Amino acid sequence: MAGGDVAGGSAAGGSLCPADAPGAARRLTPGPTEEARGEKAARRGRPGGALKHESSSLALIATVRSRLGRQRDELTDPAALALWLARHEMPPADRPDPTHVREFRALREAAYRLLEGVTEGRAARTGDVELVNRFAAAPPPPVLLETGPDGVLRRGTCPPTPDQALGLVARDLVELLTGPDRDRLHQCEAEVCGTFFVDTSRAGRRRWCSSATCGNRARVAAHRGRTGHQ
Numbered sequence: 534m535a536g537g538d539v540a541g542g543s544a545a546g547g548s549l550c551p552a553d554a555p556g557a558a559r560r561l562t563p564g565p566t567e568e569a570r571g572e573k574a575a576r577r578g579r580p581g582g583a584l585k586h587e588s589s590s591l592a593l594i595a596t597v598r599s600r601l602g603r604q605r606d607e608l609t610d611p612a613a614l615a616l617w618l619a620r621h622e623m624p625p626a627d628r629p630d631p632t633h634v635r636e637f638r639a640l641r642e643a644a645y646r647l648l649e650g651v652t653e654g655r656a657a658r659t660g661d662v663e664l665v666n667r668f669a670a671a672p673p674p675p676v677l678l679e680t681g682p683d684g685v686l687r688r689g690t691c692p693p694t695p696d697q698a699l700g701l702v703a704r705d706l707v708e709l710l711t712g713p714d715r716d717r718l719h720q721c722e723a724e725v726c727g728t729f730f731v732d733t734s735r736a737g738r739r740r741w742c743s744s745a746t747c748g749n750r751a752r753v754a755a756h757r758g759r760t761g762h763q
């Protein structure tokens with residue numbers, strides 16, 4: 534049952550997700566190849582392959598690698614979008630199509646400009662605000678009452694359609710731009726990265742999106758600079 538797949542339990546009382554209804558689209562689960570790609574990506578510490586961002590909108594922005602250098606877009610096609618959604622706890626109920634890819638990319642670029650505006654003290658563009666609001670208006674996926682393996686009732690969620698997933702990310706962005714994390718938003722200081730992150734450190738002096746990637750590269754570059762090695 535689809536809801537049980539998402540939450541790891543079983544739906545109580547016979548509740549069905551729309552995807553379980555007769556004639557509804559088959560729930561999409563990553564195949565072995567996609568899973569392997571995801572695991573490989575996770576080992577490399579790529580945002581598309583690991584849950585290193587708590588915010589889905591920040592994770593979406595990070596699907597453009599080296600944004601301030603030689604950009605590489607990880608959302609290349611519907612399969613890549615489906616994999617990204619699955620890796621970020623939104624396994625889609627239906628297979629995304631090329632329109633969904635364009636919409637997620639549009640939301641991503643609006644999110645980037647809005648975060649730039651917040652961190653640099655500039656006013657938001659009306660078009661970006663309208664685009665976020667249009668996507669955020671999508672109804673959320675249905676919630677379910679589920680019974681866990683321990684018999685305790687808990688809250689589950691139906692797998693989102695791609696439009697509902699777009700709405701989830703847009704709402705995450707609204708919360709990010711208006712909630713308590715807004716004052717902790719920073720852009721990674723690595724030369725070409727451009728990713729934003731929420732600095733949850735006590736001192737508030739975090740410089741990189743990831744200490745393991747951008748931070749490590751900066752330390753290696755600084756060491757080379759000191760020792761004169763290329």
Ligand SMILES: [Zn+2]
Pocket residue numbers: 721722723726727728741742743747
């Ligand atoms: Zn970075």
